[in-house]
Amino acid sequence: MAKEITLLNPYNQQPLEVANDKLIDAKGKEFEKVAGAYRLVQDDNYTENFGFQWNKFTKTQIDRFSEQSSQSKTRFFAVTEWDKKDLSGENVLEVGSGAGRFSQVVLDETKANLYSVDYSNAVEANFKNNGHHQDRLQLFQASIYELPFAPASFDRVFCFGVLQHTPDVKKSVQSLAQMVKPGGELLVDFYPIRGWWTKVHAKYIFRPWTKRMSHEKLLCRIEKNANWMIRLSQFFNKIGIGKLTNRFIPICDIKNTLPPDLTKEQLKEWVILDTFDMFSPEYDQPQRVETVRQWFEEFGIKVDFAGTINFEGNNLVTAVKGIKKG
Template sequence: MTPQLINPNTGAPLTQQSAQLIDSTGDSFPRVNGAWRFVKSDNYTGSFGFQWNRFERTQVDRFQRHSSQSYDRFFAVTRWNEQDLSGQNILEVGSGAGRFSQVVLQHTQATLYSVDYSDAVEANYRNNGSDDRLNLFQASVYELPFAAGQFDKVFCFGVLQHTPDVKHSVECLIRMVKPGGELIVDFYPVKGWYTKIHAKYLLRPFTRRMDHIRLLNLIEKHADRLIRAYRFFDRLGVGRIVNRFLPICDIRRTLPTNLSEEELREWVILDTFDMFSPQYDQPQRLETVAKWFAEAGMREVIPSVVRYGDGNEIYTVKGIR
């Protein structure tokens, strides 16, 4: 069954008329560059729109010669079976350039409803728009354009910590899951008192206010020497402590290990920009997110730390409604 689209401001059903979705009062929402638009792009996710339109192919597996990281991460975290997803309606919230959209579309026969709050939807459409199972929306997690309880599976990866109200984001996602369906989220973790004693959190009060182009140029200018410094301290055996104070992403524990030097540099620039540019960065405790799932009515809640690849780890919570 096709999910019912609604006006997120009123809850009124929407019908498609040409390149618009219209409700009974005449309110309408256009389809622009492959995505139905329910919000304007000048919002707190502007850095992500800039980022994913600049690095639109970097994390998409089919454009990478040496990496299947998106595929590996998706199925390690979800533990879904490719064949079991056939004919199901899957909701993805926070799709970016479509790295996980591509995995769903290429490896399953599910129908995908993919949402992002930024104009990264345009990069997703360029990457995945040739598949007619992709339904793309620019909308807020707090005002999703779908009637409640219609999706077999919902996933939200790399997003929650970047929303203004993480608990409310979880509640809005849970509303989308049908009885018996699943929701899986991941997020940056609070591991202890030392979590925010890190270059990212020490510098973000300044970097998140910087012009996106200026910040990106600064990272590109210093990327090579930062990579050399990271590797130097890693070889000395003090990288786990010292490198957290370098303004660079954690190469050893977040990036694929079989990248060429050119590919590695691109991933480093992307992930470092992703560290410093978002408006919000709010890591959460695993038990706290699991508690929110239970309070919102999920009948089975499974918090876990998922490890995949060569040392990558993701903090996740899965719930069955």
């Protein structure tokens, strides 16, 4: 059984004690627990869009609420290749958990203790989805750059779909690496740079404007236009030219990112969510696999995988994985 994680105030490195649903350090600095999560930061930061998105689409991507899709579980185990039994009693850190699609997998499928962090108030959505696992889930609204844990604490650290949305991706990898204990594992997945054409895409063309729109206005535009854009991209896929043309239609990639068996209504909901997710973030910085691999090594993680993982037939995820040197 792994020992409990030491909590630290990331702003002064003082140990934090839990008292009356608060975290308190020796100097009396307090962080409240609100709606299931300890709050170390304010909501009004660059991830507000994600808070809006995940609190609006709280259940959409959670396997437990969908008979048609177990995409989160399939992707999680395709990327991690973890044996569920090995995680019993281990301390696992998840950074950038959103509505908790992968938190749910860890908590439902394993007996690990999960420390889950997000910079936005999406922690509230995560608590709604996973709060019934209170004995093994601890939630924190905090930044990847200022994590409230003693370094080298965790058996496993994972960070899925987050790095490209942080302002300094190298520093993000460094922060994650610091949390892994010797012999422990670090896994990240992220948007890759595949070539010069990666940024020749509706997302990168329109984002400078869309990320400045109010969240309500952007969502409303997407909802209004979702039907014809879905039909058009499905038509192009059907006649075999989707790979060439669909990158210029301002919706998410239906064929290569969404679960295959969604109902029509579910498909529309996923498209609206993923399209909002595509156009609203402050930062969207895809990375070269080789660069992330080198950062891992620089920060003391011996890489055992760096590349692309295929799951559900069409879906591709780019990941780097490794073990912290002793």
